[in-house]
Amino acid sequence: MSSIALERYRRNYLNISYTARSWLLTTDHKRIAILYMISVTLFFVLGGIAAMMFRLELLTPETNLVRPETYNKLFTIHGIIMVWFFLIPSIPSILGNFLIPLMIGARDLAFPRLNLASWYIFMLGGLFTFIAVITGGVDTGWTFYTPYSSIYSNSAVVAAIVGVFVTGFSSIFTGLNFIITIHKKRAPGMTWSRLPLFVWAHYATSLILVLATPVLAITLGLIALERVFGIGIFDPTRGGDPVLFEHLFWFYSHPAVYIMILPGMGVVTEIISTFSRRRIFGYTFVAAASLAIAVIGFLVWGHHMFVAGESAYAGAVFSGLSFLVAIPSAVKVFNWTATMYKGDISFDTPMLYALGFIWLFTIGGLTGLFVASLAIDVHVHDTYFVVAHFHYIMVGSAVMAYLGGIHYWWPKISGRMYPEGWGKTAALLIFMGFNLTFFPQFILGYLGMPRRYATYPPEFQVLNVMSTAGASILAAGYILPLLYLLWSLVNGPLASDNPWKASGLEWQTSSPPPPENFGKIPQVTFEAYTFPVEQN
Amino acid sequence: MAQSVAKPVEHLELGEREDIELNSLGMWVYLASEIMFFGVLFTAYIVYRHAYPQVFAEASKFLDTRIGSINTLLLLSSSFTVALGVNATQRGERRLSLMLLAITVILGLGFLGLKFLEYSHEIENNLFPGGSFNYPGTNPDQAKLFFSLYFVMTGMHALHMVVGIAFVSTVGFLTWQQWITPQRYAPVELAALFWHFVDIVWIFIFPLLYLVA
Amino acid sequence: MEPEIIPRSRYVFVYIGLVVLLAATIFASTFDLGVFNTAIAVTIAVAKALLVALFFMHIWGSTQLTRIFAVMGIFWLALLIGLTLTDYLTRLGGG
Numbered sequence A: 001m002s003s004i005a006l007e008r009y010r011r012n013y014l015n016i017s018y019t020a021r022s023w024l025l026t027t028d029h030k031r032i033a034i035l036y037m038i039s040v041t042l043f044f045v046l047g048g049i050a051a052m053m054f055r056l057e058l059l060t061p062e063t064n065l066v067r068p069e070t071y072n073k074l075f076t077i078h079g080i081i082m083v084w085f086f087l088i089p090s091i092p093s094i095l096g097n098f099l100i101p102l103m104i105g106a107r108d109l110a111f112p113r114l115n116l117a118s119w120y121i122f123m124l125g126g127l128f129t130f131i132a133v134i135t136g137g138v139d140t141g142w143t144f145y146t147p148y149s150s151i152y153s154n155s156a157v158v159a160a161i162v163g164v165f166v167t168g169f170s171s172i173f174t175g176l177n178f179i180i181t182i183h184k185k186r187a188p189g190m191t192w193s194r195l196p197l198f199v200w201a202h203y204a205t206s207l208i209l210v211l212a213t214p215v216l217a218i219t220l221g222l223i224a225l226e227r228v229f230g231i232g233i234f235d236p237t238r239g240g241d242p243v244l245f246e247h248l249f250w251f252y253s254h255p256a257v258y259i260m261i262l263p264g265m266g267v268v269t270e271i272i273s274t275f276s277r278r279r280i281f282g283y284t285f286v287a288a289a290s291l292a293i294a295v296i297g298f299l300v301w302g303h304h305m306f307v308a309g310e311s312a313y314a315g316a317v318f319s320g321l322s323f324l325v326a327i328p329s330a331v332k333v334f335n336w337t338a339t340m341y342k343g344d345i346s347f348d349t350p351m352l353y354a355l356g357f358i359w360l361f362t363i364g365g366l367t368g369l370f371v372a373s374l375a376i377d378v379h380v381h382d383t384y385f386v387v388a389h390f391h392y393i394m395v396g397s398a399v400m401a402y403l404g405g406i407h408y409w410w411p412k413i414s415g416r417m418y419p420e421g422w423g424k425t426a427a428l429l430i431f432m433g434f435n436l437t438f439f440p441q442f443i444l445g446y447l448g449m450p451r452r453y454a455t456y457p458p459e460f461q462v463l464n465v466m467s468t469a470g471a472s473i474l475a476a477g478y479i480l481p482l483l484y485l486l487w488s489l490v491n492g493p494l495a496s497d498n499p500w501k502a503s504g505l506e507w508q509t510s511s512p513p514p515p516e517n518f519g520k521i522p523q524v525t526f527e528a529y530t531f532p533v534e535q536n
Numbered sequence B: 001m002a003q004s005v006a007k008p009v010e011h012l013e014l015g016e017r018e019d020i021e022l023n024s025l026g027m028w029v030y031l032a033s034e035i036m037f038f039g040v041l042f043t044a045y046i047v048y049r050h051a052y053p054q055v056f057a058e059a060s061k062f063l064d065t066r067i068g069s070i071n072t073l074l075l076l077s078s079s080f081t082v083a084l085g086v087n088a089t090q091r092g093e094r095r096l097s098l099m100l101l102a103i104t105v106i107l108g109l110g111f112l113g114l115k116f117l118e119y120s121h122e123i124e125n126n127l128f129p130g131g132s133f134n135y136p137g138t139n140p141d142q143a144k145l146f147f148s149l150y151f152v153m154t155g156m157h158a159l160h161m162v163v164g165i166a167f168v169s170t171v172g173f174l175t176w177q178q179w180i181t182p183q184r185y186a187p188v189e190l191a192a193l194f195w196h197f198v199d200i201v202w203i204f205i206f207p208l209l210y211l212v213a
Numbered sequence C: 001m002e003p004e005i006i007p008r009s010r011y012v013f014v015y016i017g018l019v020v021l022l023a024a025t026i027f028a029s030t031f032d033l034g035v036f037n038t039a040i041a042v043t044i045a046v047a048k049a050l051l052v053a054l055f056f057m058h059i060w061g062s063t064q065l066t067r068i069f070a071v072m073g074i075f076w077l078a079l080l081i082g083l084t085l086t087d088y089l090t091r092l093g094g095g
Helices: A002-009 A020-024 A027-059 A070-105 A114-133 A146-154 A157-184 A198-228 A241-275 A281-297 A312-340 A347-374 A375-381 A386-414 A420-447 A458-491 B016-051 B053-060 B065-091 B094-124 B140-176 B186-210 C008-028 C035-054 C064-090
Strands: none
Touching: A020 A027, A027 A070, A027 A114, A027 A386, A027 A458, A070 A114, A070 A157, A070 A198, A070 A386, A114 A157, A146 A198, A146 A241, A157 A198, A157 B016, A198 A241, A198 A281, A198 B016, A198 B140, A198 C064, A241 A281, A241 A312, A241 A347, A241 B016, A241 B186, A241 C064, A281 A312, A281 C064, A312 A347, A312 A375, A312 C064, A347 A375, A347 A386, A347 A420, A347 B053, A375 B186, A386 A420, A386 A458, A420 A458, B016 B053, B016 B140, B016 B186, B016 C064, B053 B140, B065 B094, B065 C035, B094 B140, B094 B186, B140 B186, B186 C035, C008 C035
16 A cells, blocks of 8 residues: 555655646656647547537528528537647547657657757647637638639638748648657667557658658748738639649548557557457557558548649549559558457447547548548538548547547556546447537438538428437537546546556557666567566 | 666666767758748749749749859858868867858848849749739730749748758857857757758759849 | 868859859840750759768768668659659640
């Protein structure tokens, strides 16, 4: 018993100092991860409120809650915040930041000060976006398509663009930091083939962050220049081509989906291995699949533009390339399944999230094949079918993985256990609420309901009511973890160093870890996912 | 190894040499990012030049090739001096290094000065694609695309020059303060890498914009 | 792994090479060679960029990893330009 009492006073990264200064000027990757966690959660709440408002509007076919212009601003701000201020930073900047140095046996990232700067840049970008919201909002959709965004829209486009532009640099610096860290800061014996697959996934993600983000930044920058100075690169009245904007935008924004999903896959891989108590099946293939997804993800952007005026030849090329992404994605799903086969499976909360992830990712991925087919896409383009498809990937899969990861590493992050019963309840609520929200949207889209309208024909009402009802359940499911995780900070039982008997290096240091992560840099002598793990 | 006493941290296990390699690798990854940043503009350039080759050739004649050439020479020379500056730092020749970094900054400022002169001529002649755009040649609409690209590409480049000058001035200051030593010169190396990159961008901008005709 | 200190003469040679190439590109631009105008200008630009990257930025003699990162950006830029052109080069009616 006395050891547990001692535990409480053990020096760790949280209790080393309590001043605001020690948080705001920290270069400790773990504390920066917490800063990100707080700010990203706030953005998630904002984006969620916007979603809830337009879902309520969609209860009825007519507009009776908000005006159509307001509706446009709501879905735009929902998109901008959820994409750039929640999904992109969520897993990499929180879990990746916290865990990569712990997993590879390092004391910190390669550039700790740059890491802190990334957070400040992120917040600055958030500030601009917030300014855009309070100075009238933006109504272009998160895609900022020209010429509407550059010539016609009267809303705060420039402020929103500056927000996204600035945040982009935060992404680039984070990606750069991870790449160099993974190359240069691994502990002795931590070879590439011993890296946890979470780290591999983040390596692949970082490549995308570094190589795609600048393209978005300058492309959106060009819209701002057009609005401010009249420098019209995409202006069709001058012979410019708005489709070129779409090319450049999707060169970033398609790989951006893999920025959201790859880290999620990394999280799920860790969870499945731990709760099946087996080495991950086909380690090499899962690692290679991460890189393959990152690279192939750059070759498919034109499938967003089948009906936008790109040439039929380009459409065929992009359609064909898009199917290739299915291969490494399927490799991952099969390997997770094979890992569980004959495994000693336990259904703790993180595992529920991981299983939910596989389910939703499979639906999202398979419907991705529909929309990647030229002919079917002509029918479902810009309908709720597409909305449902990408929410299965970006919300269903990515958020499930994020929450699964938060629960799985919560003992390490906070030093406390969350209440298991509540955890399972929330996981089930989220899974059910999610499917009820978005499955009807597949049907709506297939029946022809276009996205981004505040009104719809009355025959679509039943499915829309189902969707809104699902969104309420989903909201409840998201609020629950927020409450009980905060509660557990004070009231949760103290966590042991390795409550899941997991195999990674991060579990070999104390919970929560000391500021320098490891008393002595570990010498790695074992392969990743070696079970059973001896308790020490 | 003795029992570990937890120390706060940076580069606990790393020598300074490793540090320089680590930092320059970071800069290379950042430069990959920068390549994509400028790459978008070059992509747009290729697409529009392919669409309107004659217009681009004609519009290009309105740029001042003389200033463009002198500026190219200034930048190539500044790359030379900054490279020698790093070299001098490695050799521990502090005064020489300081002088070379100063020359680099002066050449950079010279570039910006000439660029400013060039811009003001062009704006006077209503070639800036804003409200008062008035192009004397044929196809003014599509020529506007050329000038839009010209101002964005050279403008972004000039912004990078400003950053580069600030960067080199800072490491010059650090050299003067004797913070930089032959064992600890990563900032000089990084500033030089950045400077060379900005030079390379100009190496492509110059023929593609000025020498189309 | 001490980095070797490169003799100053190498930088001088590279600089002379750069200036000669600059003179060549300006000189070449005074002739009208049709499609070769751009080809020559871009070839010379690539040569200049290579000189700067290899010798001023020390790719020559650098580690494998540095070289991979240096090529990475160029490779991805090629993807961007190449796949964008699959559209623009196959549009009916041009433009």
